[in-house]
Amino acid sequence: MGNALRLLYSRCFEHTTAGDSDSLGPHGVSSATVGVSALAQDLFHFDITSQVPEGLSKHVVSSKKAQANWYRKLVDAWKESKPPPKNPEEAARLIIQTLERHQKADVKGLLAFYGLPQPHALVETTFEPPTSLPEGVRFELHTLPVDAKAVADGDTITVYVSTSDPRESSFVPSHVHAAAVQRSEARSRRNYTEADALHQQIIDSGYRVINLQNEEVLARKYRIRLRGIDAPESKMPYGKEAKNELTRIVQGRSLRVLVYDEDRYGRVVGDIYCNGLFVQELMLKKGFAWHYTAYDKREELAIWEKEARAKRVGLWASSNPEKPWEWRKDQREGR
Incomplete structure (x- = not known):
């Protein structure tokens, strides 16, 4: 203790x-x-x-x-x-x-x-983590603890999943396995230049060797897009605050991710649970995200956004906050 x-x-x-x-x-x-x-x-x-x-x-x-x-x-x-x-x-x-x-x-x-x-x-949460996989879930991830630098903005996180996970173990390319073994051998010989070069090969393949409690873990990289919400972009008003809030929620935590889809940027789209709490619920109730109705019709997400609007918390303190999808469209069109 x-x-x-x-x-x-x-x-x-x-x-x-x-x-x-x-x-x-x-x-x-x-x-x-x-x-x-x-x-x-x-x-x-x-x-x-x-x-x-x-x-x-x-x-x-x-x-x-x-x-x-x-x-x-x-x-x-x-x-x-x-x-x-x-x-x-x-x-x-x-x-x-x-x-x-x-x-x-x-x-x-x-x-x-x-x-x-x-x-x-304190925000009161109501959504319980599902005990079985909901309809539409393609697979489930259990991540290693999240680093603060892994949060890109208020709706995107980079996570790593240990290759000892039964699902991951069958997908690891043979050259990644070989590079991990060779890197370990190079480090034992104190040839850190060779070890770093081998680690870069591993990183380029979508994996990384992570030191976790003085033990090296080979892990696969995933970029997660939080399903059903859209947070302000980094350069928008409240963009920094949304990123900081998501960081505060997930930093140092292992996450449960229910993956539903993959977007055009190669990110997996999923629901995230952290320490038994539904992350999208927290982001909406704290007023740091919109319900992304173009891609998600869940009524509870609309209700949580409405609650934040009524309380004028987060970005709703502004009388007319700009929607991130409209901001992105303006950027593409050079407005």
């Missing part, structure tokens, strides 16, 4: 101090990650010392004894969560669910102490 908390905290701290040192929060990390990293640090500290963090009493109404009770419960909840929270919303949900029987003022104060979203700010 302690090692897991320490590892998470150290990773968050290293990430923020590398690029966000100008916006450090009260726990010495940036405002973007203060909640998760600080909570991890304090749980690790409590697990060793049984001491709650200094300054918490200014944010809550209950005694130090009660606070210690909360932290014992949170330590246990963190232990049981697989995987543990990696973003502010997940950390907030863990606190809210764990302390649901405690005073609302204390829960809100604890969230405020860590800079985490308040209960009213």
Whole structure:
């Protein structure tokens, strides 16, 4: 338990101090990650010392004894969560669910102490992951953890699937297998120039060797287009925000992808589930995507977009946001 908390905290701290040192929060990390990293640090500290963090009493109404009770419960909840929270919303949900029987003022104060979203700010999701493959699904993917750089925009992600997956193992070209073996041998001889050249051959074939928990994994590359939604392009208003939101949802997570089709750009088109949540539902309810009615007629997607419009969240804060398909048409026609 302690090692897991320490590892998470150290990773968050290293990430923020590398690029966000100008916006450090009260726990010495940036405002973007203060909640998760600080909570991890304090749980690790409590697990060793049984001491709650200094300054918490200014944010809550209950005694130090009660606070210690909360932290014992949170330590246990963190232990049981697989995987543990990696973003502010997940950390907030863990606190809210764990302390649901405690005073609302204390829960809100604890969230405020860590800079985490308040209960009213969390998006409630309703769509359950299917237990069997829905009609029209061609195949299912289970990806390796997603890197932040793999998110191209608010509706496109590059993912990798291990070739140890039964479906993938039968499709790996023989020359890719051979190059992977030769690369491993070259690295054992410390001939890194040869190893890098062999890895480039693997990459050119649509694969990559990924280091995962100190183990090298040969994986196949897929570009995923989120089915049924269309997010603002990167150069459009809210394009950066849509990309950042999708990154926040999937970064570091393994995804379940139900593939329905392939588009003209070679991307597979599918529904994505992350940590039990339907990603398209989150993007629509947060107001960072349109329901792409030209290609998808699902009523629930239309309802989720309508909810975001009514709340004027995300891009709907603008009175007349430009539709991405119209923006792309204008770009093609040179307008």
